[in-house]
Amino acid sequence: MEEDKTNSENPLKVNRRHFFSQLSVGIGSLALGSLLIPDLFKGGPAPLASQPLGIPHFAPKAKRVIYLFQSGAPSQLESFDYKPTLAKRMGEDLPESIRNGQRLTGMTAGQDKFPLMPSAAKFAQHGKSGAWVSEFFPHIAKISDEICIVRSMHTEAINHDPAITFFQTGSQQSGRPSMGSWMSYGLGSENQNLPSFVVLTSRGKGNSQGLYSKLWSSGFLDSKHQGVLLRSGKDPVLYLNDPDGISRSDKRHLLDHVSSLNKIHHVETGDDEIESRIAQYEMAYRMQMSVPDVMDIKKEPESIIKLYGEDSQVPGTYAANCLQARRLAENGVRFIQLYHQGWDQHGNLPNEMAGQAKDVDQASAALILDLKQRGMLEDTLVIWGGEFGRTNYCQGNFDPKNYGRDHHPRAFSIWMAGGGIKPGITYGETDEFGYNIVKNPVHINDFHATIMNNLGLDHEQLIYKYQGRRFRLTDVAGNVVNDILT
């Protein structure tokens, strides 16, 4: 209580509005004015602070999210969007009426022809739903009745960094909080010994693009909502283990003293980030105990290893990360973000993509099956997808056995499963060239709104005020895609 008092009286914590409202109480004549017109000095409607954070706006279906991000943008035309027309019209130039002025990246802007290129991978229909899935993904094909394929995603960005930043933060410019941070901010933590937002990365052999910690940054939100990157191998978190000669009680003493110094500093400056820093020291201390246990996949039985594939025993692979993701989910982590790099096939697509698919296919499907048998799929929302799609025309030399595809923002495919998403459906449609969306487009803002909806959050109400304006993950757009909800 003592602390709260100093907090509220700290001159640095008074903002302009607060200042004026205080003023109005102090001066008699103004006070009368504010009596007659109660709102005179209030400065607009009361902020949404009346609803405490950590409580959903309406009944949630999902409790957590596992986002299997395929960094680099896997081609929709070799995965989930089957376009036989491309084979029939192979090599023909993409009609201008279809391209319709779409801007191109610097990589193909110089091409004088845009020859249509069919998929090197064969397609077949799978499951009761008859979903089209390519031969690159035999395991995902088998679970097609558990997933919802969205073939009508679209974005505005045409290059990796803005596109992935858009997906993660709702804005092409960096600096906004990551999705996971928003969820942590909106829903709070379920396990005080683990961060509520965890990041795991892996890398395939394909052409890959960089990943930056800004993608899981908490932006202007409190830094305790930042994603925590866990490394593969012996030390999931660097310097987590105590050095030789330092006992756990020594560490405790150290932290207590650091914390009391920090508290003094906080009283002096009123900077809330100091409190976050204290909380993070404590979190790290608790993680020393919790993380090694959660990350130890040696306890997994043979049947589970088999389900996820042999790779799951090799730390740092996508398969191992999927298994980790399930373990983190079981332990109450709200948002688990995986990235698998290597999906940027500007050339040598058939080969590279087959390799990438092999990395992720079995483990992605295994994760769904494993969550399902544990009864966790119903409250875990799993998302699989990249930052944009790839062009239906060939980049570079025209060779049906070894071609490339450039970036394509106008239409691409992702899939989602569990957590209130209708299983066994395919949503949205592109034209026969797979270039433009002709039915049920889903923008990234809509995608975010839908995810938040399933977690019980109203994307229009989860707001953070910063630098004089109110921010949302969906900013000023976004509609919940009700058609794909259970």
Next chain:
Amino acid sequence: MENNVPDFILFLGRFHPLVVHLPIGFLIFAFLLELYGRWKRDNSVSMAIEFALLGGAISAVVASALGYMLSLSGDYDESMLDTHFWFGIATTIVTFFAWSIRSGRLNITKLKGMKPNMASLTLVVVLVGITGHYGGNLTHGSDYLVKYAPFGREEKVVLPPIDKLEDAAVYDYLVNPILDAKCASCHNSSKKKGGLSFQDSIDIKKGGKNGEAFIAGNVAKSEMIRRTMLDPHHEDYMPPEGKTPLTDEEKSILTFWIEKANADFRVKMGELETPEEITSIASNMLGLEDVTGKSGIPLPKAVQVNEEILKDIVGAGFKVRELIFESGLYEVVLPPHFISSKNSDELDGKLEKLLPMKDNIIWLSLKDNGVQDRHLKTIGQFVNLQKVELEKNPITDLGIAEITGIQSITGLNLYETKITASSFDNFIKMKGLERVYAWGTAITEDEVASFAKKENRPAIIMGM
């Protein structure tokens, strides 16, 4: 009243509420000066009183004239208007009278010794008060003054609370509250703008001077809804600028009432075919079950849980999260491994602590915490549970029998427990049960297959 009054007259009439405050000010000021003058005799005070009275009298004439012009609009209740009118005239006349006495122009010998100045001014102030009161009633409605008064408040007819949407009379529970909130400030028994009042069903059926307020079954011709749908800048748009417009939901309800309920004043929701949208809006308005709004999961009603109780439960090691803001419905999680062989006797006490909020828990997770059959007896009292996670606990078929009374459970997680196929009968008894997770139990795929052939519910989900 036929409206053949020139617009310009009506325009001037609208200045009545403005001008009318001038004589009020003059006259009360005169009265105060009179009081002051009794305390301190001063000739200039005397002159000031005379001036204030003259100003009051002249402005009262102007105000009366403007008031008459305003009354020609026919927007006001006639009997109340009459009272205001005559009191206004009386005030004006008495003011002239008081001025005459004060200025010495009128000298009635009989009144000598009766303090005529004070008496006449007191009468003026009383008359101003009465006239002003009736004027206020005309403008704001007769319950305006005392609406928030701490005394003598007229109790509104309170509708009996209902549990089910089907029991709600469309007009009483849905339409009338909207009209009350958004329309009745100008259309009531004393202030009938456009001759229309929404006071009661008789008034509404009567309509206004522009005809019927509604035509049953015809939204396009029903003025009371048509005007709310216009472009807000349209001349006929209702409510007029400055008043709170109707929300889309409110418009939907009115439309529904006129179109689907045939503007019947008695019909109940249950007797009508109700589109989902209306059900949802209506449930929201009445605060019924569907607080879920967009998610569509039916939820029980629960009283809020006392902070102390919550603190106690959190102190016992449970993670408690309210699932929807202000719903009083909670998710309660005991973190896995919280109970081990070392403290296995603590679980009984911990579960006892949950009893004060037993009706508030809808998601309960006790996975991997040494839960035994006897604990399920306690859990059997949690009648509003929807999702129950009991996996990885040494519970048997006997334990399941303890919770068959909870009809609201939809999902039951029992993987890696000691249950067998004998629990199938108990699953069927739980009428709401849709999914059971039974991987890693004694239950076999064959048993599940033959169960699925006979029963269509619940789905028993096994491993891969």
